[in-house]
């Protein structure tokens with residue numbers, strides 16, 4: 543086992559800057575998730591750790607070892623892919639044992655490790671089958687098992703659940719979490735799915751355009767997004783982002799929107815934006831119909847979507863669209879005119895120039 547350290551790791555494909563000076567450390571035993579939209583450089587970063595792509599600039603360390611120029615087979619990492627990459631003509635037993643066999647492991651040792659991995663993953667009954675006789679979930683178990691038998695320094699998983707149906711995805715998510723708890727192996731897990739990232743990661747690295755936007759524990763990122771991109775990408779339904787003006791009057795500062803104003807946290811609690819314009823961020827669960835008219839947002843409910851325990855209201859307030867997540871028991875219907883209220887401590891503030899958060903980050907004060 544080992545920590546995984548990336549130092550200013552950069553990758554260029556011709557003129558494309560796919561990964562731009564990524565620096566981060568995955569602690570020994572930690573589960574790190576890379577999350578971001580398609581094309582942001584997640585897979586390329588992972589493949590540089592695995593040795594499947596060369597590094598243009600920077601270095602990769604596994605524990606004390608500088609592995610930057612090592613062949614994949616010499617790094618002692620195990621990678622799991624979205625498409626499983628099983629050998630079609632070998633049965634499950636041979637798929638699991640193949641990596642050990644090419645490394646010259648004795649037969650008895652292979653047998654022991656294959657049986658152990660199969661029992662952890664609950665696939666002992668499948669050892670004689672060929673991949674085409676397996677379901678998607680079973681194939682992904684075999685792919686995980688193949689990584690497991692190697693007892694690697696690091697697990698590298700690239701969207702391993704993307705080919706599974708929604709129900710199997712949730713189930714395999716739990717299996718992967720359990721597997722990690724049982725092995726304690728340092729893991730990097732790549733996904734474009736922010737719910738997978740939130741539920742699996744000890745920490746999450748949010749990426750965009752080859753760069754890390756923010757690294758932190760899931761709820762810290764949720765509560766304190768560093769910029770508008772992270773605020774919008776993490777969380778579902780999405781955070782409401784509304785542009786308006788900052789008014790710093792004597793009675794405290796407020797946000798002036800289209801047809802409403804809202805009290806803001808004390809000015810001492812946030813940095814002023816570069817200009818007068820400011821972007822207000824409110825998560826849908828922090829916006830709800832209220833009897834309080836002072837400092838609330840007058841809105842019309844356009845659509846009330848029943849999600850089960852909760853109802854999502856899509857509202858129009860002046861020129862802005864706002865969503866509000868309420869309990870199913872708060873009977874509100876399409877066509878209703880409501881006042882939407884929030885509290886200053888739930889307000890996020892961003893600078894429209896560059897999108898940076900104007901609130902202090904408790905993880906990095908000052």
Ligand SMILES: Nc1ncnc2c1ncn2[C@@H]1O[C@H](COP(=O)(O)OP(=O)(O)O)[C@@H](O)[C@H]1O
Nearest residue numbers: 555558560578579580581582583584585586587
């Ligand atoms: N082999 C390659 N040749 C050229 N460009 C590539 C290659 N692999 C990836 N890219 C480019 O690098 C960027 C990052 O891709 P990738 O790491 O696959 O993103 P992600 O996994 O986040 O979807 C994209 O612009 C992609 O088109």
Ligand SMILES: [Mg+2]
Nearest residue numbers: 581584585586
């Ligand atoms: Mg990818």
